[in-house]
Amino acid sequence: MIPMLIGISLISFFIMHLAPGDITASESAFNPKASEESRQKLRALYNLDKPLITQYGLWLKRIVKLDFGNSFASHQRPVLWETKDDKGNVTKGMIQDALPITLMINLIGLLIIFVLSIFLGVVSAVNQNRWPDRLITVIVFIGFAIPGFWLALLLMYWTGVTHSWLPISGLHSAGYEKMGQIAQYLDLFKHLILPVFVSSLGGLASISLYVRNGMLDVLQQEFITTARAKGLTENKVVYGHALRNTLLPLITIVGLSIPGLIGGSVIGESIFAISGMGKLFFDAVLMRDFPVVMGILTIGSVLTLFGNLIADIGYAWADPRIRRGITN
């Protein structure tokens, strides 16, 4: 895992240096009086005058201590975590604010994906080539192909503007602080419906297709015939024996889908004006706010590695063959 962390940091770092010009170019562009001398001073201030490899070393030394620096934007907030200044004022970190929001949306999304796609996949497999299977397959293929931002736009217009059933942007209504506890949850819930729906659609399609094919494979195997021959009810065969064996590889698939979910949050969060990681990243990219961009790339990748690790552990825990150290 350590070499991969180094690889991630290398990629995140060098992406930044693809950009022609540096931060001093844009700063002096806004200020025509800026002389070449002052640009050099700025460069020295940000260590931009040193060779790339030294800059990388300096950056790496700081991120090992989880110090991702401060944003280039005028508020100069810390990128990762809150800091206290001499007077005891706490400034919250940008990722600290944004990450829980994105995590919340994606975790709820994952939960829905899991429950629904297992249901759809099983129904599809049990009724192979009959109308429920056909119908689900059509829905799955369309869900796979539908551009999320387009659907988001149409839904937003239809449920929010024409009918005003649902709020169309942000996570909280005006006056959120003054609501009671229950009203707050209800408000949050209403704001989450559309973003969660849009973010889980793609995953729903691919995972239910996966469950369907996995179930079809497992249902062909001999232990299923044995279970049926023992006279078990069809429900027990399907849910007790077949489903459990199908779900194992699913753990890995979920681990692998994490970067897609995090990456996918850019479009959803931009449309619904939710200030999570995706929107933070998009805004930072447009403003060339390098510390934020590098910070999010690194944190996002580390989260993915972490997710994969959890998936591996979960797999080992769920599979009795690995748990008891039996090979095949």
Add this chain to the structure above:
Amino acid sequence: MHGQIPELGEALQIKILTQNPLALSGFIIIVAVLFIAIFAPWLSPYDPNYIDIHSILLPPSVSHFMGTDGLGRDVFSRMLYGSRISLLVGIVAVGIATVIGTFLGAIAGFYRGYTDSIIMRFVDTMLSIPTFFLILAVIAFLTPSIWNIMIVIGLTSWMGVTRLVRAEFLSLRNREYILAAEAMGASDFRLISKHLLPNSLTPIIVTSVLGIASAVLTESGLSFLGLGVQAPQSSWGNILTDGKEYIQFAWWLSLFPGLAILITVLGYNLLGEGLRDLLDPKNKNQKK
């Protein structure tokens, strides 16, 4: 065992395609899009970039099938030309990804050992970076253009192909016919290009077709965020972005480009999954 399974060339023949409704419908959609893209200049009734201030935001009618946009340009013509962009981006991006992926996967699977570990660790690293973030950052820093988009999508989506080719190579590497060829003194290059690669072609093609689908979606997403194909060139993504502003009184600007993306992506997915079914030895055995 292999006697019953159509080879790839055969599978693309209409007769065999008709056995699989998925593959057939996908194939028809893709051929239609290809046709539209190639003949766009002859099919489109107007110049896609001609600005006509007298006919702004007209709803769909006989003279403008899909209405006109905020600058009075004919949406139908812009849609036809937009198909070229999505086709080009899909094919070039996936072409780049397939070449890189096949090359690295072949080397990893053929030489094994250290080479393999280094390449596969690189693959794991790339897979753990949220791809869309990476694409977004690179495009924004390099100034968006259609060529940058194709290259960047290609450079960030080869990992699946690498894993696939490596797995195929590892399983083929110790087959008798490979060992025989090696014993007869075939060079590494000959072994890879004449013996191993042709036998791994089917899964590579299936993955590539599915890859085009996601490349098309990525391009339209980037265009939607304003980092894709730049005006005046039309792509389905940027027609949609322009239309977003007018959604309250010009639904046609948002509806048609989204539908076009949906149908095209659906086509590639259907064709890919259908081909996978057709060419998969396991499926043939089940049907018997």
